[in-house]
Amino acid sequence: xxxxxxxxxxxxxxxxxxxxxxxxxxxxxxxxxxxxxxxxxxxxxxxxxxxxxxxxxxxxxxxxxxxxxxxxxxxxxxxxxxxxxxxxxxxxxxxxxxxxxxxxxxxxxxxxxxxxxxxxxxxxxxxxxxxxxxxxxxxxxxxxxxxxxxxxxxxxxxxxxxxxxxxxxxxxxxxxxxxxxxxxxxxxxxxxxxxxxxxxxxxxxx
Amino acid sequence: xxxxxxxxxxxxxxxxxxxxxxxxxxxxxxxxxxxxxxxxxxxxxxxxxxxxxxxxxxxxxxxxxxxxxxxxxxxxxxxxxxxxxxxxxxxxxxxxxxxxxxxxxxxxxxxxxxxxxxxxxxxxxxxxxxxxxxxxxxxxxxxxxxxxxxxxxxxxxxxxxxxxxxxxxxxxxxxxxxxxxxxxxxxxxxxxxxxxxxxxxxxxxx
Numbered sequence: 001x002x003x004x005x006x007x008x009x010x011x012x013x014x015x016x017x018x019x020x021x022x023x024x025x026x027x028x029x030x031x032x033x034x035x036x037x038x039x040x041x042x043x044x045x046x047x048x049x050x051x052x053x054x055x056x057x058x059x060x061x062x063x064x065x066x067x068x069x070x071x072x073x074x075x076x077x078x079x080x081x082x083x084x085x086x087x088x089x090x091x092x093x094x095x096x097x098x099x100x101x102x103x104x105x106x107x108x109x110x111x112x113x114x115x116x117x118x119x120x121x122x123x124x125x126x127x128x129x130x131x132x133x134x135x136x137x138x139x140x141x142x143x144x145x146x147x148x149x150x151x152x153x154x155x156x157x158x159x160x161x162x163x164x165x166x167x168x169x170x171x172x173x174x175x176x177x178x179x180x181x182x183x184x185x186x187x188x189x190x191x192x193x194x195x196x197x198x199x200x201x202x203x204x205x206x
Numbered sequence: 207x208x209x210x211x212x213x214x215x216x217x218x219x220x221x222x223x224x225x226x227x228x229x230x231x232x233x234x235x236x237x238x239x240x241x242x243x244x245x246x247x248x249x250x251x252x253x254x255x256x257x258x259x260x261x262x263x264x265x266x267x268x269x270x271x272x273x274x275x276x277x278x279x280x281x282x283x284x285x286x287x288x289x290x291x292x293x294x295x296x297x298x299x300x301x302x303x304x305x306x307x308x309x310x311x312x313x314x315x316x317x318x319x320x321x322x323x324x325x326x327x328x329x330x331x332x333x334x335x336x337x338x339x340x341x342x343x344x345x346x347x348x349x350x351x352x353x354x355x356x357x358x359x360x361x362x363x364x365x366x367x368x369x370x371x372x373x374x375x376x377x378x379x380x381x382x383x384x385x386x387x388x389x390x391x392x393x394x395x396x397x398x399x400x401x402x403x404x405x406x407x408x409x410x411x412x
Contacts, residue, residue: 002299004271004295005272007253008270010253011257017246019234021235028296029224031296041257047217048236049248052240053244058210065210096208
C-alpha cells in the first residue's frame with residue numbers, strides 16, 4: 001500500500017502487527033480513529049500502555065491481577081486445596097462465569113507446543129509442581145483444551161506430580177447441553193457414553 | 207465479562223470501541239500484547255497518538271498528508287484541471303494503485319447519509335464548489351460508490367456546479383475484467399450493455 005502520510009503508515013503498520021489484523025483492517029481502524037475526537041485515541045493508547053507497563057500476575061496462580069495476589073487467591077472463602085489448571089486467563093473467566101467452581105486456579109500461560117517453540121520451561125509448571133510438593137494441594141483438575149498440545153501438557157504435568165499424594169481429575173467431555181446426538185462428533189459421543197454418570201447426579205444442577 | 211484486573215478491563219474496553227472489534231476480540235488482542243515485549247505496545251500506542259495529533263489534511267484536496275499540500279497536489283506533473291471526487295483516502299490509494307490517473311483528487315470525507323447524521327455540511331463540498339467557481343477545473347470525475355448515499359452525494363454536488371462550465375463524468379460501471387457474464391448481477395450487466403464502448407477503445411489497455 002502506498003500511503004500519502006508517514007504518520008498514517010506507521011500507525012497502520014503497528015496496528016497490523018496484532019493477530020488477525022491485516023493492513024486493510026488496520027487502515028480502516030486507524031481512519032476510524034481519525035474521525036473520532038482526539039481524546040478517544042489518547043484514551044486508547046494510554047490504556048494500552050498503562051496495562052502493558054503496570055499489569056501484575058498473581059504470585060500464587062499467575063492470573064492477571066492489579067495486586068500481588070489476585071482476588072480469587074486472596075478470597076478466604078475459596079478452597080485452596082483444589083487447583084484447576086488452565087491455559088490462560090480467558091479460561092479462568094469462562095469457568096468463573098459458571099459460578100460452579102469454588103477452588104483456586106493455576107494459569108500455565110499456554111500449552112506445550114514444540115512447533116511454536118513453547119517448551120515446559122516457557123510455562124508456569126515449576127510453581128505448580130512446587131505447590132503440589134508443599135502438600136497443600138489435594139486435587140488437581142486439568143482443564144486444558146483437548147488437543148494434542150493440551151494432552152501433552154496434561155501428561156507432562158501428571159508425570160511430574162505422580163509421586164505426590166494428590167488426586168488428579170479432568171473436566172468432563174461430552175455432548176453439550178441442548179445439543180442433538182445425531183450431530184455430535186463420534187469421539188465426543190463415544191467418550192460421553194464411556195464416562196456416563198449415575199442418573200441422579202444429572203438432577204443436581206446449577 | 208468479569209476481569210481480574212482494572213488495567214486489563216480498561217484496555218479491553220477502549221479497544222472494543224473500534225469498529226468491528228467486540229469484547230472477545232479486544233481481549234484476545236490485548237492478551238497478545240501482554241505476551242509481546244513492552245516495546246511493541248509502546249510503539250503501537252505512540253504511533254496512534256502521533257498520528258492522531260499531528261496528521262494533516264491537504265489544503266487543496268483534503269487527502270491525508272504530512273505536509274500542507276499532499277504529494278499529489280504538490281506534483282507539477284499532475285493535471286490540476288481534472289479532479290476526481292472520492293469518498294475517502296482509501297479510494298485515492300486504490301486509484302493511485304492503478305497508475306491510470308494523472309489528475310488531482312478531492313476527498314469528501316464521507317457520503318451524504320441522513321440516517322447516520324451526515325449532511326452536506328459535514329463533507330468537504332464547499333471547497334470543491336469554490337474550486338469549480340474559480341475556473342481552474344475542466345472536468346469533475348465522480349468516483350463514489352454506487353449506493354443510494356453515493357448517488358445522492360453525486361447529485362447534490364452536480365446541482366451545485368451545474369451552472370459553471372465544467373465537464374462532469376463518472377467512472378465506468380460494468381463487468382469486472384475476468385468475470386463471467388452468467389454470474390454478474392443484472393444491474394451491472396445491464397449498465398455495461400447500455401454503456402458499451404467502441405471495440406478499438408478496449409484494445410488500449412495498461
